[in-house]
Amino acid sequence: MKKRTLSQLTAAALSLFTAFGPVQEVHAQQSKASQWPRGITYEIFVQSFADSNGDGIGDIKGMTSKLDYLKDLGVEAVWLMPMNPSPSYHKYDVTDYYGIHPDYGTMADFKEFISQAHKRNIKVVMDMVLNHSSNQHPWFVDAVKNENSPYRDYYVWTHKNDPQTQKEGRPTGADSDNTQHWHKVEGSDYLYYGYFYDGMPDLNFDSPKLREEVFKIGRFWFTEIGVDGFRLDAARHIFPDERPIDNHNWWVYFRNEMLKANKDVYLVGEVWAPSDIVAPYLKGLPALFNFEMSWNIPKAVNEGRGDSLAIKHAKITNFYQSVNPDFVDATILSNHDQNRIMSTLNNDVNKAKMAASLLLTLPGSPYLYYGEEIGMTGKKPDEQIREPFLWDTKAKDKSRTSWMKPVNTTDETVKSVAAQKKDKNSIYHHYKTLISLRNGSKALTYGSIEPVQLEEKSISAFVRTQGDESVLALHNLSAKEVTVALPNNLSSYTKALYKGKGSQQKGASVTLPAYTSLVLKK
Structure with missing residues (x-):
């Protein structure tokens, strides 16, 4: 039975296809400006995040107990990696689309998690694996x-x-x-x-019965359970690569059906490709991960050269807006399929802080992979980029999971949350400070980007503007202090919103120590 073309869908279905650094200072923090889905989302691998019952496996009750931590960090949503019953540790091979894996808890536990998250104004996005099932x-x-x-x-x-x-x-x-x-x-x-391997047979989206089953699954989680959105795994592979238009149209179709269940439905898709391949998906998936910038940011930081970073981001942003003016640019530094950003940056804390500063001041709606904010390390194989989160030292950490023995993130290599909260120079405090800065700025949350070219190639400089608010971000990606002269047209940016340690502005002259940022407002 070959996959057929979407021209064989029902007429009703087809009609729907066409629808649609160091210590820093933050000055004069405004009231909260961000509103999800433009806010910060935090990706959680449930198995590794927090254990509530001592069995060594992270679970839903454990996550519920950490919601105050996430709210305090400034997170406005969580993306939960798959929680359906599955034979594998990662759970991307589902055996029941309507259930919760018993290791993680019960459906009642999940409903309580959603209720408690919503009380804290935290949305819940669930990983939905529709490309394939388990064999x-x-x-x-x-x-x-x-x-x-x-x-x-x-x-x-x-x-x-x-x-x-x-x-x-x-x-x-x-x-x-x-x-x-x-x-x-x-x-x-x-x-x-089976596109990925024999344990994951692809579902046949040319089948009307299968499509109706998928709509039923989506409606179940939105209307009966109350999730706020789906992260859609392998969104590019619903149909084979030589049928891209069918892939694009499918997600328009799916979104229209989900809007009937939840008028505020949020769908974010995984299309692992450069922007020209990603863009056509925006009509059905208004939020897509920006993998291109997840490659560009660490490359720029490792090379100590920031002059082209904003230009690349502006090019992508402008392109996406031409396809869908309301698109949500889901920016990341890494995720559960990529080497952790700290390891990509050779375990250099200053470089990792700089990457965070860029992510949180460039356009987009940032996703943080759990543990990035404490500098967790890890390189593939996959298990080693999904290691247990460190809440406290092992002797005191009742929430730490132990389903695997960590290779990279241990008490000897990474300081726990508890330890980093006591250290104002920690990467945790850096993340929290930059998240607060972004959440309080309309320009950093929603604003356009205008790259600024300076003579010093190590500097990434850009202006973000939204309405009557305009800010100038300056980042030194190099290991040496630099002093630059601002162009005359930027002379009105004199009020420091964020000041990395040692950074100075004297008239048109700005000095930035190594791996330091300065954010100025008119």
Whole structure:
């Protein structure tokens, strides 16, 4: 059964397709300006975040107990990595789309978490894995056993003697193996399609029954459970790479259906690609992760050169606005699939602080990966970038998870939250300060960006403007102190909103020590 084109969808479905550094000072903090989804979102791997019952596995009650920590940090939403029942530790292979993994707790626990989060004005975004299920999902188990199963059409099949079909769906790139995504079923002449691996068979979105099932799943979590949004895994792979328009149209269709369940629905998609490939998805997924800037920021910091960073960001922002003026640019430094930003920056705390300063002053609606704010380290394999969070020293930490033995983030390598709260120079306090600065500024939250070119190439300089508020951000990405002269047209920016230690402004002259920032207001 080959994947068909979306022209075979019902007329009603098609009609919907077309719809749509060191110690710093912060001065004169304004009242709160940000409002989610333009605020800060915090990504949590539940398994590693906080354990409530001593079994070593992070759980929902543990997360609930840490909501005050997140509110105090300045977070306005959480993105929870998958919580559905699953045979794997990461849970991206779902066996029940309507349940909660028993290791994490009960549906009642989750409803209480949502209630407590909402009391603190924190929204809840749930990871929704719709591209594929687990090969242990009852749908797939039945479909494998019986070619006449009602779930057979939920998946994508081909006969082993049909090599032409097996060439479909191959990924882009010179290293592609045309048949690597087709997998054998023992005792059968049929193969099934699984883009990632044989344990994750792709769902067949050419099937009207499957589409209706997916809408039912979405409505369940929005209307019966009360989540505020979905992070949509592998959004680029719903249809094969050679069918991009079908992918774009599917998300318009999905969003229209979800809007019927929740008029304020928030959908953020994972489209791991440069901006020209990402942009067409914005019509159905108004929020998309900006992976391009997650590559550009650490590259600029490691090279000590910031002069082109704002130009690149402005180019992406302007491009996205031309596709969807209301887009939400979900900016990140790293996530659960990438090496942790601290490790990418060679465990240099000053560089990590600079990366945070850039993320929180450039345009976008930033996502923080749990532990970034305390400088957790980690490089792939994946388990080692998803290690237990450190709330306190091991002897005192009753919330610390122990489902795995950490390789990178230990008491010897990373200071706990409790220790960093006592140290005003800590990366935790740096994050909290910059988050507060951003949350209190209309310009930093919503404003446009205008790159500023200075003679010193280590400086990333840009103006952010929203309404009557305009701020000038200056960041020194190098390991040496620099002094620059501001152009005449920026002479009115004299009021310091944020002042890194040792930074100075005297008339048109600005001095920035290594890895230090200065944010000025008219």
